[in-house]
Amino acid sequence: MPKDHWHYPRTEFTDKTFKLLVNGPTSALRMFGKRRTGKTWFLTRDLAPRFELYRHKVVYANFWQIVSSPVAVMLFACDQALQKRSLGERLRQRVTPRIKLTALGTEIELDLTPPTEEQTPPDQMLWLDQYLERLANDKRPTLLLFDEFQELALTPGANGLIAALRTGLDTRQDGLVAVFTGSSEAGLNAMFSAEKAPFFRYGSRWDLPALGDDFVSHQLAAFQRSGGRPIDLDEAMAVFERYEQSPMYFRDWLSVRLTEPDLDADAAIEAVERAIEEDFGFRDTWLELSGPQRATLRLIADGAGELFGAGAQEHMKSIGLRDRPTGDQINAAIQGLRRRKHQHIVKWDDKWHVRDTFFGDWIKRRPADDF
Numbered sequence: 001m002p003k004d005h006w007h008y009p010r011t012e013f014t015d016k017t018f019k020l021l022v023n024g025p026t027s028a029l030r031m032f033g034k035r036r037t038g039k040t041w042f043l044t045r046d047l048a049p050r051f052e053l054y055r056h057k058v059v060y061a062n063f064w065q066i067v068s069s070p071v072a073v074m075l076f077a078c079d080q081a082l083q084k085r086s087l088g089e090r091l092r093q094r095v096t097p098r099i100k101l102t103a104l105g106t107e108i109e110l111d112l113t114p115p116t117e118e119q120t121p122p123d124q125m126l127w128l129d130q131y132l133e134r135l136a137n138d139k140r141p142t143l144l145l146f147d148e149f150q151e152l153a154l155t156p157g158a159n160g161l162i163a164a165l166r167t168g169l170d171t172r173q174d175g176l177v178a179v180f181t182g183s184s185e186a187g188l189n190a191m192f193s194a195e196k197a198p199f200f201r202y203g204s205r206w207d208l209p210a211l212g213d214d215f216v217s218h219q220l221a222a223f224q225r226s227g228g229r230p231i232d233l234d235e236a237m238a239v240f241e242r243y244e245q246s247p248m249y250f251r252d253w254l255s256v257r258l259t260e261p262d263l264d265a266d267a268a269i270e271a272v273e274r275a276i277e278e279d280f281g282f283r284d285t286w287l288e289l290s291g292p293q294r295a296t297l298r299l300i301a302d303g304a305g306e307l308f309g310a311g312a313q314e315h316m317k318s319i320g321l322r323d324r325p326t327g328d329q330i331n332a333a334i335q336g337l338r339r340r341k342h343q344h345i346v347k348w349d350d351k352w353h354v355r356d357t358f359f360g361d362w363i364k365r366r367p368a369d370d371f
Contacts (some may be wrong), residue, residue, distance in 0.1 A: 002089075003228075004091070005222045005225055005257065006219070006222045006226075006251070006355060007045055008211070008218045008219065008247070009045075009046060009189075010042055010046050010209070011046075011208055011293060013042075013046075013208070014046045014047055014050050015050075016079075017029070017047055017179075017206065018047070018051065019052050020176070020206075021141070021143070021177040021179075022141065023055075026173075026175070026203060026204045027141075027169070027177045027178065027203070028169065028177065028178040028180065028202055028203030028204070029178070029179045029180070029204055029205075029206035030179075030180040030181070030182075030188060030192055030202075030203050030204070030205055030206065031180070031181045031182075031205075031206050031208055032181070032182055032183075032185045032188055032205075032207070032208065032230050033181065033183065033207075033208050033356055034072055034246075034357045034358070034361070035183040035356070035358035036209070036233070036246050036247075036248035036249060037245075037246055037247070037248075038208065038211065038246075038247045038248065038360055039147070039181045039183075039208060040062070040147055040181075041311045042208060043060065043145045043179065044060065044087060044088070044145075044182065045092060045178070046326070047128050047143070047145075048060065048087045048088075048143065048145065049086075049087075049088075051143045051229065052086055052087065054138055056137075056140045056141060056142060056143055057082070057135055057137070057140075057143070058087045058142070058143045058145065059077050059078055059080075059081040059135065059142060059145065060077055060090070060091070060145040060147070061074050061077040061144075061146055061147065062147040062148060062205075063071050063147065063148045063149060063151040063152055063155075064151055064183075066147035066248055069110075069111070070151070070152055070155055070158050070161055071082075071124050071125075071128070071158075071160075072099065072110045072111070072366025074161065075101060075124065075127055075128060075131065075164075076099045076101065076110070077109065078103075078128070078131035078132070078135060079101040079104075079131065080093075081104040081135060081142070082131075082134060082135065082229050083170070092157055098110070098111055103112050103131070104127060104130055104131070104135070108127070113325050125160055125164045125240045127159070128168065129164065129167075129168060129218070130365065132169075132172060132176065133172070135175075135176065135292045136172040136174075136176050137175050138174045138175045141175055141176055141177045141178055142175065142176050142177070143178075143179070144177070144178040144179070145167075145178075145179050145181075146179070146180045147176060147181050148179065148181065148182055149180040149181065149182050149191060150182040150183075150184050150187030150188050150190065151187075151189065152161070152191070153187065153190055154167070154343065154346060154355075155347065159198075159251040161167060162198045162199075163198065164166070166198060166199060166202070168187060169202075176195065178203070178300060180192075180203065181205075182300060183356075183357045183358070184346075184348065184353060184355070184357060185349050186310050186348035186349055186351065186353055187261070187346070187353070188317045189348065189349065190349060191263055192211055193216040193271045194349070196246050200248040204228065209226065209247055211247055212231070212245075213237060213285065215240075216233065216250070217233065218234050219236075219247075219250065219251065220233065220236055221252060223254050223257070223258060226258060227258065228254070228257060228258045228261070229257075229261055231257065235265055236250075238265075239240075239253055239265055239269065242278070242283050245360075249272065250352060252272045252275065252276075253268050255267040256272055256275075257269045264271075272289060273365070279357070279361075279364075280358070281316070281361050284358075285344075286366075286370070288337075288354050291323055291325065291371065292325035292332065292333040292336055293333040293336060294319055294363075294366075294371045295316060295324065295325050295330070295333075295371050296325065296330050296333040296334060297339065297344065297345070297354060297360075298316075298319070298321070298335065298363055298364070298366070299312060299315060299330070299352055300318070300345055300353065300359075300360075301354045301360040301363045301364050302315065302364060305351070308327040308330060308331070309327065309331055312327075312330065320368030321366070321368055321371050323371065334352065336360065338354060343355055344356075344359070
């Protein structure tokens with residue numbers, strides 16, 4: 001985890017969230033925000049410590065992390081929450097392909113590799129209910145943090161887990177409170193807002209406030225404390241706005257300026273882009289795609305009104321794409337992209353979306369000759 005002087009505490013928002021969940025009329029909140037906008041930081045560095053300060057247990061499960069085995073992720077998170085360690089200590093623990101559960105009084109070993117059966121074994125649903133029962137506390141409700149919750153809808157055989165969670169939360173509203181986050185607004189809507197959604201109208205929407213110049217000033221002070229040369233606030237704000245107020249992008253930029261002090265602002269931005277391509281494998285993924293698949297991903301990432309016909313052709317022309325695929329090629333590209341190992345696109349509410357919004361933003365920054 002980062003050094004303490006880099007952490008920007010969202011104290012006021014943390015106060016409001018804590019009071020709303022512990023003393024307010026709702027026991028669940030749902031929070032949308034693109035990847036790398038600070039949701040996980042808020043959950044693990046601000047909200048969880050506040051609950052732990054007042055001796056509430058905290059469960060944290062990230063369904064983007066191991067999407068193939070969401071039940072195992074959930075069971076392991078519950079098991080760890082019953083141990084006498086803080087969430088920060090638990091997050092530093094290395095997760096292995098095989099995990100052991102001990103809090104139910106007997107040792108159980110689970111495999112995190114994709115299950116061979118489409119449906120979750122019934123005994124695992126019973127274990128989950130037992131964990132939720134042990135975690136529920138009417139005096140000090142346990143906080144359940146579900147990161148990238150929309151990923152459950154994409155996992156074969158996850159219906160049992162979704163139903164068990166809904167039942168477990170419904171029957172223990174005084175002893176369990178929850179925050180659901182997601183980087184796909186359409187994906188979260190499919191889980192909470194659609195009429196037949198498994199969590200239809202469950203909880204309240206709670207938006208993470210955008211960061212502003214106070215955050216940038218705080219980061220610049222931390223940068224200088226770490227040995228960096230002074231950076232003009234206006235210059236830093238321009239970079240922050242260019243990154244659409246993403247705290248993680250901005251910290252990456254400051255890290256480059258710290259380790260390579262002779263680079264100017266633009267050169268540091270280019271270095272961040274190269275690091276992202278390497279660290280997240282975006283460039284390697286991009287090189288594996290055909291021209292029509294790249295153009296189709298760009299149409300989807302841009303939220304184009306239509307993917308076929310004159311409207312799609314006009315959109316591709318407007319962004320400078322010279323080799324524009326035909327409707328048949330786009331249709332074939334869609335079928336290929338949805339079948340690929342990492343499932344690059346998903347369909348929510350009858351519209352295609354780039355599954356990883358972080359990858360989608362990277363695609364939108366590609367120059368025209370990349371297509």
